[in-house]
Amino acid sequence: MSQSVKRTFAVFVEDKPGVLNRVASLFRRRSFNIDSLNVGATQEAGVSRMTIVCEADEDKARRIEANLYKMVNVLWVDDITHKQSINRVLALIKVNCNREQRDEILKICDVFRARAIDMSPDRVTIEITGPQDKVEGLVSVLRPFGILELVQTGTVAMTRGIEKHDLAHPTVPASRNSAA
C-alpha cells in the first residue's frame, strides 16, 4: 500500500449545466475528500478545466481516475501529482496596519512577491499568488498584525511540458494499474 499524499488532478469536462455537481457528488459519494476544487474555461470552447486536489494513495488515485472516466461528461483526466508542474493559488489578505506598521508590512510583501492593492489609514489589503505553502508562509508572518479577512482560491495547476490534449478525441489511458 503506497503512502497517502496530496494529489492534483487536471480534469477536462464538457461545459454543461450540472457537471460540477456531478463531479463533486462523485467525490462525496465515494468518500474521496476534496482539499480544493477549481473550475474555469480552457482554450477550447465548450471545455472546462478542473483542478482537483485531494489526499489519496496510489490505489485510490487510480480509482478516482477510473470513476471520473465513468462520467459521461468527463473528457480527460490527468494525474499531475508527480509531473513537473506549476501550482498556484491566489489569496487576498486584509490586515490591520497603522502608519508605523506600514513599512514593515510592505517589506514583508516584497519578500513574498505579494502586492498591496488597497490601503486605508488603519488597514491594508494584500494580494498574493503562488504555491499554497508560500501563501501560508505570508499568512503566518502577517498574523501577528491581526488578519481581518482572508479569502483564497483553490489550486490551479499546469504541467511545464507541452501536453497535447486532443479534447475532441480524448484517449482513455489503458487500465493498467500499479499492482505488482
Add this chain to the structure above:
Amino acid sequence: MTPANPKLENRIGESLSGSQIIWEALVREGVEVCFGYPGGAIMPAYDAMIEYPIHHVLTRHEQGASHMADGYARASGQVGVCIATSGPGATNLVTGIATAMLDSIPMVCITGQVPSQLIGSDAFQETDITGCTLPVTKHNYLVTEPEQVAPTIREAFYIARSGRPGPVLVDITKDAQQRSCVFEWNDDEIVLPGYRPDYAPLAEQLEEAVELIKSAKRPILFSGHGVVKSQATETLVEFVEKTKIPVACTLLGLGGFPASHPHNLGMMGMHGETWVNRAIQDADLIIAVGMRFDDRVTGNLKTYAQTAKKIHIELDPAEINKNVRVDVPIVGDARAVLKELLPHLDDCDRPEWLAYIDEIKGDSAVRDIKNLPDLGKLYAAHVIHDLYRFTKGKALVVTDVGQHQMWEAQYYKHDYPRKLLTSGGLGTMGFALPAAIGAKFAEPDDSVWVICGDGGFQMTQAELSTCAQEGIKVNVAIINNGFLGMVRQCQEFFFGGRYVATPLLSPDFVKIAEAHSLTGIRVEKRSEVEAAVRKAEATEGTVVIDFRVEQEDAVYPMVPAGATLGDMIQRPPKPGDHDHNPIFETGEDE
C-alpha cells in the same frame, strides 16, 4: 440503423410535439412495452401515447414501474422503460432506479417535470429529480426543449445498454412536451466525446494471465453477473472443460454457468456453500470473471484468499483494486476475454485439487437432496426444493430479499442464464412481484415464479391488482414464517434473541388473492406442496400460494458480516436429535 417499425408511419421532417417525439424515439429504440403511472407533468406524453404501438402497463405505485422495467430488462437483456410524473411520481421511482444501478441493469426512466419557467420556484409537484437520482443513475438528463427530446432519448438508450449497463433518467419539462418542432431522427453511430464504454484487454495482461493459469495448482474461477450479461455461458463452459478449473458463482451469477455442470461448486459468500468458501481460502489462483468482490462475497478482506494470486476480468476499470487487490487486471468484456485466453491454454487435469474439494465437501454435500421425507412440518427448503423438482428447474424465478432468497439460491438449481432474477446489490425488499410482472412481459412463454417472504410481499402486493388488470400470469410462492426472517435470524445469532420489530402479522393471503379475483392456495404440509404447485401451473391467471413454513428456521451456513470467509456457522444438530435433522435428511432418489 434502427429497423423501421412497420407499425410506425414515417413522420421525419413533420412538425411534432415533444410528446409525440418521446414515443417516436421509444418505438425507434425497439420499445414495445413500458411501465408507468400518469400525472400532471407527464400528461401531454400520456395523451400522445395512444397513437403509438406501445403497450403501457399501469402499475399501482411508481416503485412497481421501475422494478417492472428492471425485471423486463433482466429477463430479456433489452432496455426496460418506465415512465412517471414529476415530484412524488419521480421520487417513487428512485428505489427501483437504485436497485437497477447496483445490479447494472439497462433501464430508461422518463419523468415529467414542471414547465421550465417554473423550475426552481417550488412549484406544485416539483422535485429536482436529476439531482435526486444523480448518485443512482449511470447518467441523467433534464430536457427543456422539444428539439432535445429525440437526440437525448437516443443517447439515453445508448448509455443504458452499452459498456457496463445501468439506468438513465430523462426528465422532460411539460412545456418541452407541449411545444412542437420538426422531428428529426439520426441513425448514425453515437459519439460522446467523454464516454468510452468498450475496453479491449491489453496483450501483456492476457499473457500474464495465461502464465498464472498454466502454473496454478489450485485454481478456482468465479462466475459473476458479467458472465450472464456478456452471454459468456458457452465460452465459459468450454474454458472450464478445457482447464478443469472448478467454478464458484456469485448470487447474480447463478445460471451463468450451469448448476448441474460437474465443475460447478455452487454459490460462494455469506450464505454460500462451506466447501466453496473453504476452496477459495485454499486456492492458489482466483480467476474472477464479471464480478466485483462485494462484501457479501469476501467476508473479512484482511483474511480473504491470502494464498491466491488473483486475475480480475471486468468491464468496469473502476472495479479494479476497489475491494481486493489483484495481480492481473484484465479490463474487457467477459466473453471476449475468455475467448482470447482459450487458445493459449492447455488441456489440463487436476485430480488432486478436485479430489481435495470433493473431500472437504464430504458430509456437507447433503444439500444434494433428492427427496426429503415428510415429517409433518413444512420447511422453506422443502418448498423450494419441490418447486425446483416440479418445475423441472426450468421456471423463471424472481426472488425478493431475505431468507427465502438465500434458500432459493441454495435449493433451486439454475442451469440457464436469466432465469433467476434477484436484487443482489441493493437488496430491495418488494422487488420480486413487480420484477416478475416485467419479466413475464419479456418472456411470456416462461413459467414465472415469484418466491418471496411475507414481509417483502406486503411491500408491493398492490401489484397483484396490476396482474389482474393485465390478465397476466405469475405464480407467487410466499414463504410465510410470520417473521422478518433474515433480521430475526440475526437477532437470534447476534442480538441475544431479542426479536425487536420482527414478528409480523399478515393478512390472509388467500383472501388477498381472492379479493383480486385471483386464485389463492394455502399449504401447511409437505404432502400438499406438489398438488399446490401443479394446480398453480395449471390455473389461468396469477396464483398466490401461502406456504406456512417453520417460523424460526435459519439460513445455514453463514459467514457473519465481516468474519473470515472460511469460518461459517453451521446448522446445529437439534438437541438429542443428532442424526436426525429434518432439513438435511437424505431420502431415496425420485
